Amino acid sequence: MSNGSRSEKWKKDRRLVTPAFHFQILGDFFDVFNRNAAILIDQIVNRLVDNKEIDVFPMISRCTLDIISEAAMGIKINTQIDSDSEYIKAVDRVQEMTRARFYSAYGLLPDWIYFLLTRNGRKHRKYIQILHAFSMKVNFLTLFFIGKRRPFLDLLLETAREGADLSEADILSQVDNFMFAGHDTTSTAITWFLYCMATHQEDQERVYEEIQECFGDSDRPCALEDLHKLKYLECCMKESIRLHPSVANFRRQISEQVQLDDYTIPVGASISVQIYALHHNEEVFTDPSSFKPERFQFEQSIGRHPFAFIPFSAGPRNCIGQKYAVYEEKAILVALLRKFHFAIDARHLPIKETHGIIMKPANGMPLSITLR
Numbered sequence: 001m002s003n004g005s006r007s008e009k010w011k012k013d014r015r016l017v018t019p020a021f022h023f024q025i026l027g028d029f030f031d032v033f034n035r036n037a038a039i040l041i042d043q044i045v046n047r048l049v050d051n052k053e054i055d056v057f058p059m060i061s062r063c064t065l066d067i068i069s070e071a072a073m074g075i076k077i078n079t080q081i082d083s084d085s086e087y088i089k090a091v092d093r094v095q096e097m098t099r100a101r102f103y104s105a106y107g108l109l110p111d112w113i114y115f116l117l118t119r120n121g122r123k124h125r126k127y128i129q130i131l132h133a134f135s136m137k138v139n140f141l142t143l144f145f146i147g148k149r150r151p152f153l154d155l156l157l158e159t160a161r162e163g164a165d166l167s168e169a170d171i172l173s174q175v176d177n178f179m180f181a182g183h184d185t186t187s188t189a190i191t192w193f194l195y196c197m198a199t200h201q202e203d204q205e206r207v208y209e210e211i212q213e214c215f216g217d218s219d220r221p222c223a224l225e226d227l228h229k230l231k232y233l234e235c236c237m238k239e240s241i242r243l244h245p246s247v248a249n250f251r252r253q254i255s256e257q258v259q260l261d262d263y264t265i266p267v268g269a270s271i272s273v274q275i276y277a278l279h280h281n282e283e284v285f286t287d288p289s290s291f292k293p294e295r296f297q298f299e300q301s302i303g304r305h306p307f308a309f310i311p312f313s314a315g316p317r318n319c320i321g322q323k324y325a326v327y328e329e330k331a332i333l334v335a336l337l338r339k340f341h342f343a344i345d346a347r348h349l350p351i352k353e354t355h356g357i358i359m360k361p362a363n364g365m366p367l368s369i370t371l372r
């Protein structure tokens, strides 16, 4: 996620990566989504032999990490199978430490003082270096994968070869960005969705029936063409991310003075957009804490302000990965819901949320899972 002004650098980066999210390119990713969803299912089935209750969150995180690595970079890292991945741990630590810095006096220090002269900063830097090392490995490995599909990385390397003003550091930072923004957000959204299904059995049955109607008894995997038929699934996904937005807030720096009634917001002020609060505004969403997917049916959405529901932000700096994220989530959810029934033991309720960069379940997501 980015924080800051609409700088020239941002415009350049955004222009650079936009073609990688073209509709047609995204359609090609279903094979990657489905293959990794099948591995996730196998992992869950194996665990079901000894456990009736499974913390699904780390499993889903590894699945979406493997997917982003393969889809965007063309590299299979297989963290679903090798679950001790150092990279996964580093991602978690960097997020925690970024949040801790943000909410403490460390946030006031310039980067060079924080990273070089403070103990926390040095630790933080060590974890960032692990992420960089991974990105460099990805960059290096691409040399051996000529000819395979790597839309995002290919595009960057091609642009660099054509002489664009794109350094190796720029490429690495883009790889970091995508690995970071592209897996934790979606795994969190999928996990909260399963929680909503586990706590709303009638809705789960309705989604299951819709999936059955679409796929019948076949075991063919999900394709792009199936998605528009799964309308109730979509309403439930929107309602789930309304209640549990993966990104609960983000910041912007004001580049032009703004007058809001009696308040003047000066240039340079930092403002925070509270997605969570917008999504719980009872003037727009009556009974805002309840799970009511019908809010997102066409008739009930008419007249709602376009910025009342913004899980992917809005405007020119919105989430570039939105379509990719929704396709990936649907493919994984369809695979999971066809195979399993989800419930949750009342003793785990309510599941608490973290308040970091990504709003994850604080202590995992222990679900009771049975085979359909």
Ligand code: HEM
Pocket (backbone or CB within 6 Å): 001, 002, 003, 014, 177, 178, 181, 182, 183, 185, 186, 189, 245, 246, 247, 250, 251, 311, 312, 313, 316, 317, 318, 319, 320, 321, 322, 324, 325
């Ligand atoms: C449920 C999944 C996701 C959610 C809820 C989400 C949400 C958001 C939000 C709210 C922003 C704006 C943040 C800000 O302005 O500071 C954002 C930006 C961004 N997202 Fe996502 N995101 C998701 C998935 C993804 C995926 C899968 C990718 C990449 C494959 C991605 C890549 C990005 C990038 C690169 C930006 C920065 C865009 C820019 O500044 O131009 N996101 N996302």
